[in-house]
Amino acid sequence: MRYLLSAFLVFSFFIGSCAQQQKSTKKTVEKEQAQTIKTGADRIDQYLPLLKNKNIAIVANQTSVLKVLQRAEVAPNIMGAEIVQHHLVDYLHNYDRINVQKVFAPEHGFRGKADAGEAIADGKDVKTGIPIISLYGKNKKPSPEQLKGIDVVVFDIQDVGARFYTYISTLHYVMEACAELGIQVILLDRPNPNGHYIDGPVLEPEHKSFVGMHPVPVVYGMTIGEYGQMINGEKWLANGIQCDLTVILLENYTHQSTYSLPIKPSPNLPNDISINLYPSLCFFEGTNVSAGRGTNKQFQIYGSPFLEKSDFSFTPQPNEGAKHPKHKEKICFGEDLSASESLVSLNLSWLVKAYQQSPKKDFFNTFFTKLAGTKKLRQQIEEGLSEKEIKASWQLGLENFKKVREQYLIYP
Structure with a gap:
């Protein structure tokens, strides 16, 4: 009888413990859901x-x-x-x-x-x-x-x-x-x-x-x-x-x-760093400089065979999302930005620096103006304007856009 009573108490404790675990698990999951987006x-x-x-x-x-x-x-x-x-x-x-x-x-x-x-x-x-x-x-x-x-x-x-x-x-x-x-x-x-x-x-x-x-x-x-x-x-x-x-x-x-992002949104944006750098580095798609397609650091590095030789280099090879990468199988010199601090504005310094080191007549292609949405950015870089001067020219357009944007915001 004592054995049966002990077994019953152990079983009751187990059931109670499981029920408590169920409540605890559910509360934990619900709490996590309440805090996350x-x-x-x-x-x-x-x-x-x-x-x-x-x-x-x-x-x-x-x-x-x-x-x-x-x-x-x-x-x-x-x-x-x-x-x-x-x-x-x-x-x-x-x-x-x-x-x-x-x-x-x-x-x-x-x-x-x-x-x-x-x-x-x-x-x-x-x-x-x-x-x-x-x-x-x-x-x-x-x-x-x-x-x-x-x-x-x-x-x-x-x-x-x-x-x-x-x-x-x-x-x-x-x-x-x-x-x-x-x-x-x-x-x-x-x-x-x-x-x-x-x-x-x-x-x-x-x-x-x-x-x-x-x-x-x-x-x-x-x-x-x-x-x-x-x-x-x-x-x-x-x-x-x-x-x-x-x-x-x-x-x-x-x-x-x-x-x-829990899932990469496209083949060449594999992580948070690439997504953060993408708006700044995508301008290179309209130049003779690679933004890392054909490597495992897409939109985290940039370089070309025409830039000054440096300690950092990479050689683009065909891979998922880049069957025919720019400068395929050629050594490209440039910079590794994968350890950069997160950007809170566009960075043009890499683009300006690459232009200054490259053969000028072959640097830009026709796609650049489509990416920029204006001919002015290319002209400003060719004329030698600083990043600060270029950005100052955007301010009126940005202020006007912010007024339009404000009407459609849902979130603070």
């Missing part, structure tokens, strides 16, 4: 009711993930909680009364493995069997035929806050196509890892292209949801039409929030 995709209760019994298309890539708090077994007959990650397409495809008819993929493709500028073919998602339509290359804007029968388009792509990063151009064309057909767009907002500052020349209309469609500075300090509202409010869509746009908001986010 919640993306629009994570807030499923906000958009699932808008999608039920609807035929939907999803604009997505590898960053389109959501986290769901799910019950999990922590011991026999004892349930706790854990956070499980799903791809948005998979999650909605498996959800009852939501009909995902097709996926639209931006530059780099649905799984995000294609080179910058590489044509993306249409296809079918192996996992779900859903048709995938590319919105890069000749077909940048969904056609009426491609949107036939669609009630709602869900847009969920991670932006990095630089004007020449083409996901905001894809957003423009999706909103325009849907506005023309009376289709609602639900935009699941995501944090901007470069949302803590505003800098660069404002794009001039005559230099509009897919790497810069709107009169905004290089770094605009807005989430993609705020940016979508600005596209609508400023009537930048064709003929001034406006899209039926719903933004699913972030939680626990401000423009000064630090946010480490």
Whole structure:
């Protein structure tokens, strides 16, 4: 009898301990969730009711993930909680009364493995069997035929806050196509890892292209949801039409929030350092200097065979996201910036220094003006203006932009 009583007490203690652990685990998970940033995709209760019994298309890539708090077994007959990650397409495809008819993929493709500028073919998602339509290359804007029968388009792509990063151009064309057909767009907002500052020349209309469609500075300090509202409010869509746009908001986010991207947004932005340096180093894409494509430090280094020999060098080789890197298999001299302090403004000193060390007539190519959004930056560098002088010339445009931007801000 004493043995049975002891066994009963031990078992009761175990059950009580497991129950306490369940409560503790659930509280810990909920506390962590309350403190961390919640993306629009994570807030499923906000958009699932808008999608039920609807035929939907999803604009997505590898960053389109959501986290769901799910019950999990922590011991026999004892349930706790854990956070499980799903791809948005998979999650909605498996959800009852939501009909995902097709996926639209931006530059780099649905799984995000294609080179910058590489044509993306249409296809079918192996996992779900859903048709995938590319919105890069000749077909940048969904056609009426491609949107036939669609009630709602869900847009969920991670932006990095630089004007020449083409996901905001894809957003423009999706909103325009849907506005023309009376289709609602639900935009699941995501944090901007470069949302803590505003800098660069404002794009001039005559230099509009897919790497810069709107009169905004290089770094605009807005989430993609705020940016979508600005596209609508400023009537930048064709003929001034406006899209039926719903933004699913972030939680626990401000423009000064630090946010480490859980998934790289494109093949050549592998980490937080590259994302922070990208707005400054992308100007090199319009020159004969490599920004590290074809290495494992993309947008964390720069160099070329024409710069002065130094202790630091690298040799670009084909790799994922750079099948034909600039200066392939040639020794490039330059600088390693991977240990630099985080930037809170554009840095032009590297660009100016590289120009001064390079053969002048071969330094710039025609892409540079598209990236800069103006001819003035190239002219200023060629005329020998200092970084301080160049930046001073941007101030009036930046102040005017800030007044426009303020109207569309959602977060402090």
